[in-house]
Amino acid sequence: MRNENRFLKYPGTKITLVKDIQKEFVISGRRIFVDVFGGSGSVSLNMQAEQIVYNDIDPELVSIFKAVKMHPEEFYSEMCIMTESESDFLTYGSKPVNWKNKKVRDAGISFHNFTTGFGGKGETYSTREKGAYQYTVKVMQNYNIIAKKVKEFTIENLDFREIIAKYDDSDSFFYIDPPYPGRNWYNFSFSMDDMKDLKAVLSKIKGIYLMNFNRDDPIPKEIFGNPQYTIKYENKNAPPDQEYRYYAYYTNLKKK
Numbered sequence: 001m002r003n004e005n006r007f008l009k010y011p012g013t014k015i016t017l018v019k020d021i022q023k024e025f026v027i028s029g030r031r032i033f034v035d036v037f038g039g040s041g042s043v044s045l046n047m048q049a050e051q052i053v054y055n056d057i058d059p060e061l062v063s064i065f066k067a068v069k070m071h072p073e074e075f076y077s078e079m080c081i082m083t084e085s086e087s088d089f090l091t092y093g094s095k096p097v098n099w100k101n102k103k104v105r106d107a108g109i110s111f112h113n114f115t116t117g118f119g120g121k122g123e124t125y126s127t128r129e130k131g132a133y134q135y136t137v138k139v140m141q142n143y144n145i146i147a148k149k150v151k152e153f154t155i156e157n158l159d160f161r162e163i164i165a166k167y168d169d170s171d172s173f174f175y176i177d178p179p180y181p182g183r184n185w186y187n188f189s190f191s192m193d194d195m196k197d198l199k200a201v202l203s204k205i206k207g208i209y210l211m212n213f214n215r216d217d218p219i220p221k222e223i224f225g226n227p228q229y230t231i232k233y234e235n236k237n238a239p240p241d242q243e244y245r246y247y248a249y250y251t252n253l254k255k256k
């Protein structure tokens with residue numbers, strides 16, 4: 001694990017992009033960082049800003065962050081129960097228990113579901129669970145830092161149209177990382193109409209936005225045109241022909 005704060009294992013996490021996002025946020029001079037499509041929280045968890053708004057439309061994801069914010073110790077105890085042993089991890093959530101706080105228990109089950117669900121795409125069930133178990137144990141070693149950060153979050157559970165309308169003023173910086181239409185990795189997917197709405201919303205925005213897509217995906221170019229710039233990232237543990245990934249960035253931030 002690198003030095004960044006990690007919490008949920010989640011498809012499409014932008015942990016490798018965090019330094020570049022932070023740089024643009026600082027240049028923008030804005031106060032409020034709004035993570036419109038917050039997902040795993042990897043970006044919010046690693047940003048330095050006066051106010052961080054974590055948002056996602058998925059109530060299950062949001063309930064995990066709310067549990068950490070409101071009941072950090074209880075959530076940690078839940079993680080301890082989850083990881084008592086590898087076999088406990090495998091059966092976590094399926095055995096009846098006397099929970100003290102149902103919201104925390106449910107959030108623990110959701111954390112477990114997300115973390116074991118996608119991270120090991122293509123691996124066998126047991127290898128995937130093993131990876132997820134070790135991953136969760138590592139997350140716990142850094143839990144105090146994560147919980148402290150989440151405590152400061154403003155947590156929202158809104159559609160992108162509503163969250164942007166709610167926070168749109170000259171103090172806000174919107175980080176935009178939507179799902180890719182047709183790639184149904186999430187509980188809530190994105191349609192071409194959503195992409196077109198996003199374009200309309202961004203064309204009228206008062207705040208600064210920064211949006212990213214995989215450089216080689218065709219739909220963003222079709223909808224938004226050419227990006228302002230592209231950045232190359234090392235693709236750790238990838239086959240040799242996919243050593244690098246390229247992200248296309250779109251922004252209304254004018255550089256001096």
Ligand SMILES: C[S@@+](CC[C@H](N)C(=O)[O-])C[C@H]1O[C@@H](n2cnc3c(N)ncnc32)[C@H](O)[C@@H]1O
Nearest residue numbers: 012013014037038039040057159160177179188
């Ligand atoms: C590409 S992922 C974001 C990944 C995130 N940046 C990270 O580092 O983990 C896209 C997220 O958008 C959320 N989402 C889908 N439709 C949405 C909508 N209409 N409004 C807000 N969030 C939405 C999904 O639940 C998913 O978590």
